[in-house]
Amino acid sequence: MTSSQGCIDAAPSFKTAPIDVLTSCKDVQVGLYPEDASSAALLPFVGARVEAGFPSPAEDFIERYLSLDELLIQDKASTFIVRVQGHSMIKDNIHPGDILIVDRAKRARPKSVVIAVLDGELTVKRLMKDDDGYYLKPANQAFPVIRLRQGSDFQVWGVVTFSIHKHEE
Amino acid sequence: MSGPLIALADANNFYCSCERVFNPRLEGRPVVVLSNNDGCIVSRSNEAKALGVPMGAPIHELKELVREHGIAVYSSNYPLYGDLSRRVMTILGRYSWQQEIYSIDESFLTLTGIADPVQHAKEMRADVRMRTGIPIAVGLGPTKTLAKLANFCAKKLDPWRADGVCNLAAMSSAELAQLMAGIPVDEIWGIGSRLSARLKAQGVQTVLDLKTADQRLMRRQYGVVMERIICELNGVGCLQIEEVAPDKKEIMASRSFGQLVTELTDIEAAVATHVSRGAEKLRRQGSVAALISVYIRTNPFRAQDPQYSGYMPVPLVVPTDDLGVLQSAANNALHTIFRPGYRYKKAGVLLSGLQGRDVGQGDLFADGPDPRREALFATLDRINGKYGRSTLRIATELSGRRWEMKQGNRSPRYTTCWQELPVVLT
Numbered sequence: 001m002t003s004s005q006g007c008i009d010a011a012p013s014f015k016t017a018p019i020d021v022l023t024s025c026k027d028v029q030v031g032l033y034p035e036d037a038s039s040a041a042l043l044p045f046v047g048a049r050v051e052a053g054f055p056s057p058a059e060d061f062i063e064r065y066l067s068l069d070e071l072l073i074q075d076k077a078s079t080f081i082v083r084v085q086g087h088s089m090i091k092d093n094i095h096p097g098d099i100l101i102v103d104r105a106k107r108a109r110p111k112s113v114v115i116a117v118l119d120g121e122l123t124v125k126r127l128m129k130d131d132d133g134y135y136l137k138p139a140n141q142a143f144p145v146i147r148l149r150q151g152s153d154f155q156v157w158g159v160v161t162f163s164i165h166k167h168e169e
Numbered sequence: 170m171s172g173p174l175i176a177l178a179d180a181n182n183f184y185c186s187c188e189r190v191f192n193p194r195l196e197g198r199p200v201v202v203l204s205n206n207d208g209c210i211v212s213r214s215n216e217a218k219a220l221g222v223p224m225g226a227p228i229h230e231l232k233e234l235v236r237e238h239g240i241a242v243y244s245s246n247y248p249l250y251g252d253l254s255r256r257v258m259t260i261l262g263r264y265s266w267q268q269e270i271y272s273i274d275e276s277f278l279t280l281t282g283i284a285d286p287v288q289h290a291k292e293m294r295a296d297v298r299m300r301t302g303i304p305i306a307v308g309l310g311p312t313k314t315l316a317k318l319a320n321f322c323a324k325k326l327d328p329w330r331a332d333g334v335c336n337l338a339a340m341s342s343a344e345l346a347q348l349m350a351g352i353p354v355d356e357i358w359g360i361g362s363r364l365s366a367r368l369k370a371q372g373v374q375t376v377l378d379l380k381t382a383d384q385r386l387m388r389r390q391y392g393v394v395m396e397r398i399i400c401e402l403n404g405v406g407c408l409q410i411e412e413v414a415p416d417k418k419e420i421m422a423s424r425s426f427g428q429l430v431t432e433l434t435d436i437e438a439a440v441a442t443h444v445s446r447g448a449e450k451l452r453r454q455g456s457v458a459a460l461i462s463v464y465i466r467t468n469p470f471r472a473q474d475p476q477y478s479g480y481m482p483v484p485l486v487v488p489t490d491d492l493g494v495l496q497s498a499a500n501n502a503l504h505t506i507f508r509p510g511y512r513y514k515k516a517g518v519l520l521s522g523l524q525g526r527d528v529g530q531g532d533l534f535a536d537g538p539d540p541r542r543e544a545l546f547a548t549l550d551r552i553n554g555k556y557g558r559s560t561l562r563i564a565t566e567l568s569g570r571r572w573e574m575k576q577g578n579r580s581p582r583y584t585t586c587w588q589e590l591p592v593v594l595t
Contacts, residue, residue: 076259077256077259077300080584081590082590082591084593085593085594086595089595094595096595104300105300117193120193120194121194122191122591122592123593123595124595139595
């Protein structure tokens with residue numbers, strides 16, 4: 001049995017290339033063990049609280065209710081929640097005070113909204129790509145773009161999968 | 170690949186690593202984390218270790234060093250550490266059909282039968298790092314004791330240090346003997362400073378010395394656990410994790426059930442027993458705990474049973490040895506992880522974030538314990554003990570600030586508190 005089938009990104013990887021663990025897990029019969037009811041990818045999801053009296057192996061017979069966790073979180077272990085500060089991403093529909101769902105296990109692609117580490121700060125930007133490679137647009141348009149180079153100017157901390165904007169107080 | 174293979178995965182300088190996840194500026198810098206009530210160092214980054222910062226030292230003795238080298242000093246943030254621990258353990262559990270959580274940042278995993286265990290361990294390490302930001306090291310060996318030793322090698326010795334993985338089972342006996350001859354006996358799982366002093370006094374200096382010592386003689390002198398340690402050093406698994414205490418910093422109480430258990434009430438009873446035993450150890454050693462964790466699991470050897478394991482750390486607002494608080498927290502934790510319909514084999518309780526029981530609001534840069542303050546707190550305890558907790562409280566408590574522990578410099582509860590989420594700049 002093979003112990004892994006890695007998917008290494010041919011594009012410049014600015015963090016450890018996420019190896020497709022779930023594939024390798026199936027090969028060695030691991031990863032099929034539910035850590036909790038919401039390790040979504042592999043299991044039917046019941047909800048943040050298990051209703052008393054519903055045995056988990058009988059989940060197939062139960063209609064489920066809507067759960068925001070299920071919608072927003074693919075892997076609880078790698079998903080984090082952050083809050084936005086600043087106005088420079090408004091054109092990308094990300095407003096100050098918004099909540100972002102960030103998955104550290106997602107592979108960033110061109111046009112992904114990412115959390116990047118810039119000057120030691122967690123920063124939210126859209127990842128761009130042109131003929132010269134990957135770059136981020138700075139907050140102040142007057143400044144040059146921030147290019148990804150070997151020995152990283154920036155690291156990707158995670159990929160933003162959802163944003164939550166409050167419309168009503 | 171023949172023979173049993175066990176991995177011991179543990180985080181590098183766990184609390185410091187947790188602080189770095191949301192504060193990337195700390196990468197490469199010396200960082201220390203302090204216990205809250207007495208300001209003693211409970212975790213150091215490698216850079217802080219390199220500066221000679223000793224483990225367990227009170228921070229007020231290190232003012233100069235802190236100033237000179239810009240050491241980042243943090244108070245313990247157990248809500249954060251508990252949450253990151255949960256994530257790390259969850260990911261590790263995906264790499265083995267049998268996981269035994271041993272402490273807040275250590276887990277044994279059975280890897281018997283895996284074709285390329287070193288590669289598997291490297292992937293696991295990369296996966297944990299990617300998903301949580303926490304760096305870990307993985308040691309592999311035919312027994313838990315050897316896996317622990319391998320973990321030490323993976324962290325501290327070349328050539329394994331670069332990859333953070335070391336497999337002792339892949340070494341020839343000659344190589345292994347040579348390696349063991351160069352490692353002091355203190356590094357063995359279960360051999361604390363007292364035991365190692367005694368051993369060294371009788372000429373047992375290195376791991377190799379102990380491995381080759383006369384088992385029966387050692388048993389007579391040191392007891393059956395020592396004999397088992399030697400047995401394990403020789404490649405024969407004979408220790409249950411319950412037989413070896415994690416270290417003074419954590420208390421574990423766990424037991425496998427005689428029969429499989431399906432009902433919540435039965436597991437509640439078992440957990441309550443473990444909490445009592447743990448609390449008793451706490452009191453005996455004069456400690457309080459800042460974090461209590463519960464884990465339950467099915468029997469991984471029963472392939473016919475659906476498998477499930479749950480682990481939930483619960484940080485306590487005030488570090489305590491109070492049985493009522495601990496029971497309540499443990500019961501809550503159990504309720505969040507219990508799933509009906511499974512046949513459970515084991516339940517366990519872990520008490521972490523231990524610190525001295527003395528009520529003290531350790532000030533980061535105080536000149537040391539204030540005897541008048543100590544006397545005040547002793548009186549406070551007596552009155553509260555007589556008339557009920559919180560009869561008398563300190564003025565800062567009433568002002569609404571975080572009075573429970575002198576927080577000094579605690580980082581935000583990034584993952585457990587809506588008001589303290591990490592802020593990302595645009």
